Amino acid sequence: MTPRTPVTTPAGAPDTADTDDADSTDGTVSTDGTGTVAEATTFVGLTLDRHVHASDRAVNLARDVLSGLAANPRELPPKWFYDATGGMLFDEITRLPEYYSTRRERAILDDHASDIAAACPADTLVELGSGTSEKTRLLLDALRAAGGLRTFVAFDVDESTLAQAGRSLIAAYPNLAVHAVVGDFEQHLSHLPSGGRRLIAFLGGTIGNMRPAKRGEFLRALREQCGSTDALLLGTDLVKDPDRLVAAYDDGAGVTAAFNRNILTVINRELGADFNIRGFAHVAQWNAADSWIEMRLRAVRDQRVTIDSLALAVDFQRGDDLLTEISAKFTRGGITAELADAGWAVAQQWTDPESDFAVTLATPSTAPTAAPI
Ligand code: SAH
Numbered sequence: 001m002t003p004r005t006p007v008t009t010p011a012g013a014p015d016t017a018d019t020d021d022a023d024s025t026d027g028t029v030s031t032d033g034t035g036t037v038a039e040a041t042t043f044v045g046l047t048l049d050r051h052v053h054a055s056d057r058a059v060n061l062a063r064d065v066l067s068g069l070a071a072n073p074r075e076l077p078p079k080w081f082y083d084a085t086g087g088m089l090f091d092e093i094t095r096l097p098e099y100y101s102t103r104r105e106r107a108i109l110d111d112h113a114s115d116i117a118a119a120c121p122a123d124t125l126v127e128l129g130s131g132t133s134e135k136t137r138l139l140l141d142a143l144r145a146a147g148g149l150r151t152f153v154a155f156d157v158d159e160s161t162l163a164q165a166g167r168s169l170i171a172a173y174p175n176l177a178v179h180a181v182v183g184d185f186e187q188h189l190s191h192l193p194s195g196g197r198r199l200i201a202f203l204g205g206t207i208g209n210m211r212p213a214k215r216g217e218f219l220r221a222l223r224e225q226c227g228s229t230d231a232l233l234l235g236t237d238l239v240k241d242p243d244r245l246v247a248a249y250d251d252g253a254g255v256t257a258a259f260n261r262n263i264l265t266v267i268n269r270e271l272g273a274d275f276n277i278r279g280f281a282h283v284a285q286w287n288a289a290d291s292w293i294e295m296r297l298r299a300v301r302d303q304r305v306t307i308d309s310l311a312l313a314v315d316f317q318r319g320d321d322l323l324t325e326i327s328a329k330f331t332r333g334g335i336t337a338e339l340a341d342a343g344w345a346v347a348q349q350w351t352d353p354e355s356d357f358a359v360t361l362a363t364p365s366t367a368p369t370a371a372p373i
């Protein structure tokens with residue numbers, strides 16, 4: 001069961017959420033079943049569903065930390081970067097001179113949003129890993145101009161950024177039903193609102209934060225959720241000069257380092273751990289064999305970390321690494337091949353003039369061409 005909280009459900013406005021697991025639809029103030037009071041009623045039209053709530057989050061984090069710290073090499077899933085602070089730090093990263101990818105993707109959408117809307121005149125835009133949904137406004141504008149847009153579904157694991165983005169979109173698009181869904185796109189794709197013609201956007205290169213096998217699973221699961229008129233819009237960072245790549249993940253102002261270390265702050269707060277944030281250095285390296293950037297936290301001295309909720313003590317020797325993120329970089333042909341393996345046919349693909357980034361529009365093909373990895 002996944003409790004739902006209508007942030008507002010105004011009289012007369014359609015409530016697009018599932019109803020079988022609703023805690024409350026009174027349209028005022030409600031709780032998520034864990035005692036958390038939801039937002040008040042100022043912003044007409046925003047519905048917020050939670051498929052991850054506080055108790056799931058703690059259990060999932062505990063499981064990931066336990067298995068990740070027991071693994072060799074040690075590794076944590078990057079979704080745990082994103083609490084309110086992590087979301088803000090990522091937003092700051094998108095404006096860094098070294099971090100080209102957000103600007104490049106925005107330029108592509110600037111040039112081609114109307115082509116995308118013409119190819120898929122959807123009534124519902126769904127965005128996975130939506131964050132602030134800033135660039136997405138270009139798609140909303142184009143779909144609105146194409147005539148049929150009614151609903152925007154923003155799906156993200158970080159509730160604070162999601163709620164803030166939802167409120168701001170409602171103010172900017174008064175006739176749009178904005179449906180915010182707090183969920184994990186590796187687990188909750190079956191909870192995506194269905195019906196109508198949907199364009200599913202997965203932007204920012206976030207698919208590159210999954211390993212190839214996970215990407216295949218994800219793309220196949222998404223394909224299974226889609227009808228013949230739905231389409232996928234996928235943003236991917238492209239392979240380029242390693243020096244530029246490393247600089248994008250190790251900026252001069254240290255914002256990416258703060259973002260990386262934020263995962264330790266999340267674990268300290270949510271699992272009662274005592275990571276000394278300054279005891280770990282930010283490391284970004286290009287792995288040419290796997291075609292991805294690796295972000296790590298490297299112990300700067302011998303240290304013992306205790307994690308109260310797990311009744312665990314973990315020793316780090318100076319120089320020990322904790323892998324916190326991979327960020328894969330693609331070729332245009334590689335994207336087409338991965339999509340085809342998962343049952344998607346490329347309809348159109350655009351890049352920026354420097355070929356730094358690609359945006360690919362794909363439609364469901366008749367059947368996946370490859371067995372699951
Ligand atoms: N799409 C935006 C944000 C990219 S940052 C852009 O292009 O700028 C990555 C986003 O994905 C964050 O908002 C983060 O909270 C979200 N995210 C990361 N892992 C996730 C997961 N497993 N499920 C859902 N959202 C996730």
Ligand code: AVI
Nearest residue numbers: 093204205206209249256327
């Ligand atoms: C969200 N994701 C695509 C970003 C990336 O570039 O891999 C996350 C990030 N990590 C460091 N900087 C940005």
